């Protein structure tokens with residue numbers, strides 16, 4: 001699958017001038033409110049005409065201003081999931097799901113009803129009416145309905161934004177299964193770095209209507225500039241589960257050259273995982289600290305430092321090939337005499353497992 005999007009559009013005082021190419025899996029359009037994500041999705045969906053540009057899926061132009069090609073929305077065969085589930089209130093969940101299938105081209109061999117119901121864990125909901133479902137359950141049904149229309153591409157615009165944290169956490173594993181167990185490419189709009197870190201293969205960072213950066217999620221999200229809110233900045237790393245200590249409920253994950261101990265759920269050895277380490281949760285020491293409760297203390301070398309206007313310093317640390325970020329105050333930085341090239345110990349307070 002290759003999706004090419006190039007779009008210029010003037011919307012009142014706002015001007016969109018953005019382009020990206022996506023190859024597979026989940027491509028996240030990420031950026032703060034008003035950066036132009038929804039405007040891009042509307043152009044991809046065929047809900048809006050760009051002033052100039054094109055949308056090409058697997059070589060087929062769907063929008064091409066130069067030649068005047070514009071395939072209408074209902075003929076693009078895309079699935080849509082929005083913030084609100086928009087289910088038909090008078091139909092059962094089963095009927096809501098079948099409605100999606102009814103729209104699929106009859107000749108198309110789509111995913112089977114049972115497989116999608118199983119994938120999204122909605123079998124017990126089938127005979128209920130939408131009013132009896134939680135927000136998270138409704139959203140799972142909306143995703144199921146979109147999948148049953150045999151889409152060539154799934155467009156998801158902030159599908160979790162209306163849910164509380166518990167409901168978000170409930171849905172994220174299903175979205176991961178969707179990414180890993182179906183071949184349907186997904187364009188996913190979000191302003192949440194945690195969501196993007198968990199789901200995206202590729203990230204397109206938007207700012208003021210333009211693409212600020214694009215590339216693999218691991219590279220893009222580990223840049224201090226990726227987070228619009230500095231409190232969210234951190235490193236995203238990929239590793240493999242080495243072992244699980246059942247007595248202490250601790251998994252050991254091997255990165256390029258270091259190991260991290262992560263508390264929580266049992267993880268199968270050999271499994272690939274993503275890990276996020278927020279930079280505000282990484283402290284630095286010039287000598288190996290002792291008598292500390294932190295489980296993860298890594299030897300590191302300072303690679304780069306940049307001061308921020310709020311009196312803190314973002315420090316990029318090389319831990320034997322694994323890059324971790326730390327944010328400390330300018331005062332601590334001066335007291336410890338930190339500078340690029342210096343060897344330090346990184347004390348990691350929290351490690352969030354993203355997959």
Ligand SMILES: Nc1ncnc2c1ncn2[C@@H]1O[C@H](COP(=O)(O)OP(=O)(O)OP(=O)(O)O)[C@@H](O)[C@H]1O
Nearest residue numbers: 011012013014032033034035036037038039040191
């Ligand atoms: N039809 C329109 N006319 C004028 N301005 C518009 C129109 N549509 C969008 N805009 C403006 O374009 C900008 C980008 O909007 P857009 O919805 O694409 O951003 P977004 O990144 O999706 O934001 P959010 O995360 O808040 O949904 C905003 O400043 C918005 O006010």
